[in-house]
Amino acid sequence: MTVQTAQPKKTGVNRRTFLGVAWGAALLALGGQAAAALVRFIQPVSGAGFGGVVRAGKVDEFLPGSVNLVKAGRFFLVRREDGSFLAMWQKCTHLGCSVPWVESENQFHCPCHGSLFDKTGVVTGGPAPRPLDLFPVTIRSGEVFVDTGSPIQRDHFDPKQATKA
Template sequence: MKKQNTETAETISGRRNFLNWIWACLGVAAVAEILWAAVSFLRPQASEIPRQNSDPRVTAGPVNAFGIGTVTAFPRGRFYLTRLEDGGFLALSRKCTHLGCTIPWIGEEKSFICPCHASMFDIRGAVVHSPASRALDHFPVSIENGIVRVDTRRSIKRSGFSKEQVVYPDRQPRQTRKTI
């Protein structure tokens, strides 16, 4: 009888240990799941991760595709490619220098007119009307073998327009890195 009681006690103890082990496993699984959910939430989505190997230079096209005095929008690169009366190119940021609204080109007015507070810029990006006080930023342009390319990695700030900012098809680009 005593032996039977001892076996019963051992069996109960064994079951308790087994149940404790199951609970421990479930606890570990729950903690792992919570951690995984937290990491998934905090990790940036694939579309948010900058593509390290993608070429930030936008191929705009052949020089002759852009008529004199035209403005061509490149929404993917967030810039306008303008061809000035003297044949030179400028790549202008679409961002208004007042408070950053996206600025459209208004063909009839031959101007960029901001829909937010009505700042106006000419085809070179120079301020015509405030409240913006600074010309539109521009991006480095290069022309190789008659193909116009724009480097969208960084925009160049400037206070106003100057001839050095323009890139011509028959010359090497003279890009300046400093704020003008």
């Protein structure tokens, strides 16, 4: 004679099912994040960031003679002594490093191979083959807008390249 014991009735979710659901949810979340990142990556850049028109600020925020980095647009906005503006891409024309403005040297000084550029972006030393590229500047209602989607290559500086305020 065999004695059968009553098995407790299984209710709810067992561990295997719980782990399966948890893994599925984690993979779904990861896949969603990857898809969102991919969409952001392949979307054309426009509006407020690099690749589109960037609002740099109000004209009066930039003192004559100043060099101002606008990080969102990856450019320097130079306000010349006569009040006009130049927007120069931060990208070195040698091999593309980001060029910082070095206030103590009063020039742009590329950390990669030592190219030097004056305040108008003209090469004064090092291997860079041409001045820093410009972006078109527009002034509307007292604000400065820079089109970072249209870089302009040049071989010298001409005051006509600057936009009057």
